[in-house]
Amino acid sequence: MTEKFKIIGMRRRMVTIVLFTIHCSLFISGVVALTSCSESDDTETTEYANWKARNEAFFLTLEDSLNRGGGAWRKIKTYTKDPATAGVNTDYIYVKVLEAGDGTTSPLYSDSVRISYRGRLIPSVTYPQGYVFDQTYIGTYHIKTTGVADVQASNNVDGFSTALQYMHKGDRWLVYIPYNLGYGVTEKSGIPAYSTLIFDLVLIDYVTGSESLQPWTSRRY
Numbered sequence: 169m170t171e172k173f174k175i176i177g178m179r180r181r182m183v184t185i186v187l188f189t190i191h192c193s194l195f196i197s198g199v200v201a202l203t204s205c206s207e208s209d210d211t212e213t214t215e216y217a218n219w220k221a222r223n224e225a226f227f228l229t230l231e232d233s234l235n236r237g238g239g240a241w242r243k244i245k246t247y248t249k250d251p252a253t254a255g256v257n258t259d260y261i262y263v264k265v266l267e268a269g270d271g272t273t274s275p276l277y278s279d280s281v282r283i284s285y286r287g288r289l290i291p292s293v294t295y296p297q298g299y300v301f302d303q304t305y306i307g308t309y310h311i312k313t314t315g316v317a318d319v320q321a322s323n324n325v326d327g328f329s330t331a332l333q334y335m336h337k338g339d340r341w342l343v344y345i346p347y348n349l350g351y352g353v354t355e356k357s358g359i360p361a362y363s364t365l366i367f368d369l370v371l372i373d374y375v376t377g378s379e380s381l382q383p384w385t386s387r388r389y
Contacts (some may be wrong), residue, residue, distance in 0.1 A: 215292050220347075220362035226290045227346050227364055230262040240265050246330045246349055247277065258346040261327045266368070269338015273292065275321045275374040281332055282373040282381050284314040288366045289359070298366060301359050309340075309368065312386045325350045335348060335371040343367040 214300060234241045242263040246250055249259045275281050281388060288298035304315040321332045327345030345365040347353070351360050375381055 193217050215294055219360050223290060223347055223362050223364045226378065227262075227344070229256065230272070230344055231257065233264070234262060237264065241332075244330060244334055247327050247333060248326050248330075258348050261346070261349065262329055263331065263334075264343040265339070266341040266342055267338070267340035267370075269336045269371070270339075271337030271339070271371075274334055274336060274372070275332050276376065277322050277333060277354065279321050279374050279376050280318060280379070280381055281321050281330070281371060282316050282318050282384065284311075284316050284370040286368045286371060288368075290327075290364050290366065309370070311370075314370075314386070316384050318384075319383050321374070325365070328367065328369075331367075331369060331372065335369075337371055337373060340368070340370045343369050 231243075232245055237241060242265065243260050244263060245255060245260050249255050286303040286305070286309070287301050289295070289301065291298050295324060300312065304317055321329055324332070325345065327343070327349035330349070331341060331343045331345075343366070345367070347362045347364055350365040351359055351361070355361050359365075
């Protein structure tokens with residue numbers, strides 16, 4: 169009988185240990201899961217906290233850049249608004265001319281364009297230079313190594329299409345687009361709502377009407 173009770177007691181202790189171990193494991197897993205979610209949420213919240221207000225404040229500073237920048241800066245009204253009226257600040261894109269090309273004409277809305285670009289958001293916690301959401305090249309831009317995109321000038325957000333219709337071949341511009349001329353108040357392909365879009369944009373070539381762009385080769389440049 170004594171041996172029987174000893175065996176029963178040992179089994180009970182083993183069951184208790186196993187249950188305690190499972191309980192601890194579940195508790196620890198729960199803590200880790202909660203911590204992971206919390207850290208992820210905190211990062212997301214910090215990265216884009218007050219995003220609308222931050223983007224609006226950033227865009228307002230561009231007027232100062234325009235006033236201080238002399239001929240390097242331009243303010244261009246969107247093609248979708250009446251050019252005869254003054255409009256509001258966000259009816260315009262701001263442009264800093266980085267390089268002037270040798271072209272003398274600009275694409276029309278219906279033309280096909282060949283461009284190189286890098287698109288960023290405004291500076292944030294993780295990305296002090298601005299998160300790069302799209303680009304045709306890696307590293308430093310150079311005409312001989314860049315990738316290109318062939319698109320319709322019309323097949324872009326309003327601010328981007330506006331810039332293209334004022335550029336000449338060879339122009340390289342830093343283009344600042346307010347969110348209402350970009351993707352607006354909804355998230356788009358990972359770009360948060362209310363995002364100012366900043367493009368380092370080069371117009372390499374364009375053709376009119378039904379013409380087709382020649383196959384791309386950087387060796388010509």
